[in-house]
Amino acid sequence: MGDQLIFTYIVDGDDFTRAGEASSSVKNKLKMLGVDSDVIRKVAIAMYEGEINMVIHADGGTITVSVSDDDITMVLSDSGPGIPDIEKAMQEGYSTAKEEVRSLGFGAGMGLPNMKRFTDEMNIDTVIGQGTTITMKVYL
Amino acid sequence: MTIGEIQRVLDAQFLYGEELSDLDADFVFSADMMSDVLAYGEKCSILMTGLCNSQVVRTAEMLDIVCIIFVRGKMPDANMLSLAMSKGIAILATKHFMFTACGILYEHGLRGGA
Ligand SMILES: Nc1ncnc2c1ncn2[C@@H]1O[C@H](COP(=O)(O)OP(=O)(O)O)[C@@H](O)[C@H]1O
Ligand SMILES: [Mg+2]
Numbered sequence: 001m002g003d004q005l006i007f008t009y010i011v012d013g014d015d016f017t018r019a020g021e022a023s024s025s026v027k028n029k030l031k032m033l034g035v036d037s038d039v040i041r042k043v044a045i046a047m048y049e050g051e052i053n054m055v056i057h058a059d060g061g062t063i064t065v066s067v068s069d070d071d072i073t074m075v076l077s078d079s080g081p082g083i084p085d086i087e088k089a090m091q092e093g094y095s096t097a098k099e100e101v102r103s104l105g106f107g108a109g110m111g112l113p114n115m116k117r118f119t120d121e122m123n124i125d126t127v128i129g130q131g132t133t134i135t136m137k138v139y140l
Numbered sequence: 141m142t143i144g145e146i147q148r149v150l151d152a153q154f155l156y157g158e159e160l161s162d163l164d165a166d167f168v169f170s171a172d173m174m175s176d177v178l179a180y181g182e183k184c185s186i187l188m189t190g191l192c193n194s195q196v197v198r199t200a201e202m203l204d205i206v207c208i209i210f211v212r213g214k215m216p217d218a219n220m221l222s223l224a225m226s227k228g229i230a231i232l233a234t235k236h237f238m239f240t241a242c243g244i245l246y247e248h249g250l251r252g253g254a
Contacts, residue, residue, distance in 0.1 A: 017219070020198035027202065037204070044202040045178050052195070102173075105191045105199075110175035117179070 005033070005067040011051055013060025016104060023048040026065050033067065035140070042118040042138050043072050049111040050076045050134055056101050057081070058132060071120070074136045082128040090116065141165060141250055143207050143230050146186070149244055150234040152209065156221050157230025163206050167253035170242055174199040181205070184253035188245075190238055192216055197223045206230060211238045 007029060009022035027044045031037075047063065054061045058080025066073045083089050090112050097107025116122050121137040144161030147154060154161075169181035170188035177187060177199050185206045189196055192214040200208050207230040210216060215233060216224070224231050234241055 017194045020195060020202075024198065024201060041182070041202070041204065048198065048202050049175065049178060104193055105172060105174035105195055108173045108175045110173075110179050114175060114179050 007065045009063045009065075011054050011060045011063060013055055013058065016055055019052050019055040020048055022063050023051050030067070030072070035067075035072075039072070039138055039140060043074065046115045046118045046122075046136050046138070047074050047076075049114045050074070050136070052106055053111050054078050054080070056097060056106060061131075069140070071137045071139045075133065076136075077131065077133045079131040082130060082132055083124065083126045084128060086124050086126065141245075141248055143186075143232075145248070146207070146209070146245065146250075147232055149248055150209065150232065150236060150241055152232040152234035155216065155231040155233055156224050157207070157228075160206065160228070160230040163230070165207060166250065168242070168245055168250050169253050170238060178202065181253060186250075188238065188241060190214060192220075194220050194223060196220070197227070197229065200224075200229050201227045207232060209234060209241065211236055211241050 011022055023044055027040055030040045058078035061078030064075045088094050092113045093109040095107050095109035101107035119136040120139045123135045126132040143163050165185040167184040168186040168188055169177055169184040171177050172189055172191045174195055181203050187200050187205045188209040190211050192210055197220050209232045211234055213235045
């Protein structure tokens with residue numbers, strides 16, 4: 001009781017093909033821990049969108065996932081450009097992604113809204129020119 | 141409808157997962173934008189798309205989708221296929237374009253999930 005499991009991942013900013021490996025690994029681990037499948041899906045979707053954002057907007061970063069008795073907490077940190085206007089960035093359809101990213105199936109401006117939709121708590125900490133840390137929680 | 145029946149009516153080719161032919165599916169999501177699939181595809185077990193890269197397989201994985209249908213003759217590469225294999229996701233490829241492929245499945249009773 002009270003024990004926390006912690007998983008840490010480094011997300012490569014140069015390799016779009018491998019984006020999602022961290023989310024995939026977390027999904028498998030949660031499955032092995034016997035976590036409810038609806039909870040797993042929410043965590044997987046939210047983390048995957050965040051992982052993709054790290055690759056396409058921030059040149060990679062690190063993700064820490066901790067599992068407690070009450071919730072699953074994901075912390076995604078990058079040293080990218082930061083988000084100038086969080087309110088705007090949270091709007092569905094708002095995206096600064098280039099056409100190249102869109103042709104890969106992302107950059108529709110749905111990522112941050114999806115992360116919010118599928119988690120119970122979400123907080124964005126960002127400093128222009130220094131980076132962004134997004135913390136999300138899904139309750140168990 | 142089973143994945144095997146879907147393969148037949150779409151004149152599709154099994155690129156992986158023939159042994160999953162008997163799996164049943166009721167809801168299909170078709171899109172080229174993966175964020176749309178992630179947002180609205182929750183209750184779907186089939187993903188139909190004209191996009192062809194490894195993130196399609198990843199997206200399917202996150203949503204527990206059992207079968208991906210590539211339209212317009214798109215062919216996934218070996219990387220994508222091995223990813224699909226490791227996740228147990230069947231892969232079909234059809235020459236039909238998206239609209240026609242959707243129409244055929246709709247006619248056979250499948251519905252959109254969102
Ligand atoms: N980690 C990040 N670092 C810098 N900017 C980000 C980050 N995540 C999101 N953004 C900004 O917020 C916008 C909206 O993000 P999102 O809703 O995921 O849409 P998309 O990724 O499709 O552009 C992005 O276009 C980008 O400008
Ligand atoms: Mg995004």
